[in-house]
Every structure is written in C-alpha cells, then in structure tokens.
Amino acid sequence: MPSRAVLLVNLGSPDSTAVPDVRRYLDEFLGDERVIDRPASPLLRSLLVHRLITPKRAPNSAHAYEQIWTAEGSPLIVLSHRTAQKLTTALGPAIPVYLAMRYGNPSIASVVAQIAADGIDEVLLFPQYPHYAMSSWETVVVKVHEEAARLAPRLRITTVQPFYADADYINALHAVAAPYLAQPHDLVLFSFHGIPERHLRQTDSSHAHCLTVADCCITCSPAHATCYRAQIFATTRALVARAGIPSDKFTVSFQSRLVGEPWLTPYTDHLFKQLPTQGKKRLLVICPAFVTDCLETLEEIAVQGRQEFLAAGGETFQQIPCLNDHDAYIQFLATRVRRWLTDGSA
Known part of the structure; x- marks a missing residue:
C-alpha cells in the first residue's frame, strides 16, 4: 500500500x-x-x-x-x-x-x-x-x-x-500560449486576479517596502516572498522573455475586484474600453494567475470582456486558455x- x-x-x-x-x-x-x-x-x-x-x-x-x-x-x-x-x-x-x-x-x-x-x-x-x-x-x-x-x-x-518563476511553469505557459501568440495581434494583456492594496501591506513583514519603496516590485527585498504583485510581475517578465514579446506589445492589469477600497490597478475592465481608442484593436488576453479555466476566465474575460472590448471598437479578441490539463x-x-x-x- x-x-x-x-x-x-x-x-x-x-x-x-x-x-x-x-x-x-x-x-x-x-x-x-x-x-x-x-x-x-x-x-x-x-x-x-x-x-x-x-x-x-x-x-x-x-x-x-x-x-x-x-x-x-x-x-x-x-x-x-x-x-x-x-x-x-x-x-x-x-x-x-x-x-x-x-x-x-x-x-x-x-x-x-x-x-x-x-x-x-x-x-x-x-x-x-x-x-x-x-x-x-x-x-x-x-x-x-x-x-x-x-x-x-x-x-x-x-x-x-x-x-511563479519556475522555468518549467513558464515553459508550460509558453507551450499553451505559443499558437495564439503566432496570430496577428496588437497587444497581449496579462490579466491577473486583483487583490486589495491593503493585503500587500499586510503580508509585507517589514511593513516598509510594498507600495512604499519606489519600484518596490523590482527592488530586491525579502518582502517578495509573500508579495503577490512582485510575483505576478516576475511571471510576466519571464514569459515575455521566453516568448520574445516586444515591450510595446504587452501590458498588465487586474480583474475581479470588489468595491469599497483600493485594489491593484490598472483594472482589466477599464482597459477593455480604453485600448481600442489607443489603436490596440486586436487583443490577446492571458490569465497566468489561474492554472485552470473558471468563471473568472471563461465568463468574466471571454464573455463579458470580449463584449466590452468589441463594443468599444475592438476588432478581434482571444482569451488564451489556462494551463488546464495540457x-x-x-x-x-x-x-x-x-x-x-x-x-x-x-
């Protein structure tokens, strides 16, 4: 046994x-x-x-x-x-x-x-x-x-x-995303689940780094071990490097917020309405915080987000699937x- x-x-x-x-x-x-x-x-x-x-x-x-x-x-x-x-x-x-x-x-x-x-x-x-x-x-x-x-x-x-930075995890993300990245697009939007800004400060054991130090997410600190924001940026940098995405063809945003206090910005739903006015009309959206497709990716992004983006003047919209059982x-x-x-x- x-x-x-x-x-x-x-x-x-x-x-x-x-x-x-x-x-x-x-x-x-x-x-x-x-x-x-x-x-x-x-x-x-x-x-x-x-x-x-x-x-x-x-x-x-x-x-x-x-x-x-x-x-x-x-x-x-x-x-x-x-x-x-x-x-x-x-x-x-x-x-x-x-x-x-x-x-x-x-x-x-x-x-x-x-x-x-x-x-x-x-x-x-x-x-x-x-x-x-x-x-x-x-x-x-x-x-x-x-x-x-x-x-x-x-x-x-x-x-x-x-x-978040494991090379095999990044390779897996790339394996799923590569066929979509090969399609014509103006921008890759990395949409991560949002959290209250207050949570970053709570989990910063020093209480003097997260959202306090300039460029806190790229300034080396022990706080990064429990910093969601620093870790999602590390994932983004690693996948961008692995996939060879130019610096002007990707950005990061945060979805699924609750009202009542400041959450991490920029907000994904706001960008869906803004990007077409900035000439970004062919959009790919990847959600690396989720390993499995769920309500937040399949409905919030692929249904609601698509509708918002196209209504604002977007032309093509594609949600890149999560890792799932790839x-x-x-x-x-x-x-x-x-x-x-x-x-x-x-």
Missing part, C-alpha cells in the same frame, strides 16, 4: 447553477476571513457577507455560471479532475493523486479524511496557485493543516511553494512531485 501521495487543491465551484447552491458556495468562499477580512469583528463580517453580499450576488453569479456550465458540470471541477487523472497516469500507481477544493466539493475535510483512511503517511500538498496571496495560496495551506490536525494528526505534509503542465507537476520523492524538496 502506498505511504506517500499528492494532494492537489484548487479554488472550487458551486455544485450547480441553482441559486441556493451558488449562495452556499459564496457563503463559504466570501466567508473566508482571508478573502474578506474586514470588518475585524467576526460577527460583523459574518453579517456583511451572509446578510448583505451573498444574497445580492448569488442570482447574478448563478446567471454567470450558467454561461459557462457544461454537460459534465463546472469547467474548473471537470478540468481539475482531468489534471489529477493525467498526473496519476504520469506518476504511476505507486503515488496516488487526490484532488480537493478550498470551497465546495470535494471538500478538503472529506479528502483529508480519505487520505487518512487510505493509510497515507506523507503527502505533498500542491496548491494550484502559482503566486502567493493570503486569499489564495495561504488559505489553502492553512485549511489543509487545520483539517489534518483534526482528522489525520500523524500525517506529514510538505507544501509546494509558489512556483501535457506541458502535467509534465511540470510530475517533475515537481518526482523531485519531492527523490530528495524531499518542494
């Missing part, structure tokens, strides 16, 4: 597009204190999320999910299962691969319980987030450790660190797992 295994954890999706299922999912997602961390009082935050935000958002989100739902279900869940299955094939039967979602099903608790029941002693936790953020990579790691302490206290966990991404995952099996490093 195998004693070691791999645990992939992705974001998650509602069980269906029905409003009650979507609201249940949003209650769990937005109720995470690392996603919405204000107000500080848990009671007030709970009232804000469960009484004000999710009742209003659930019907709109349900409609958005309907636009991308497939006969097999949620694209993110379906593609994540395919990734896990392909990784299982690549690694062979001696190393089981488990898949959990931070929110929704299969839940982290249920999968950790299954890992314990299967007699696994050691697991490689592989968050499906290339970049560090308290609302993505960190919340996955914390939740897995919490459930392991409760359900499998003897389980040893090694965690893969953010892989063979190059499976090879990257397998390489990292084999390294852990060989020398214990992650």
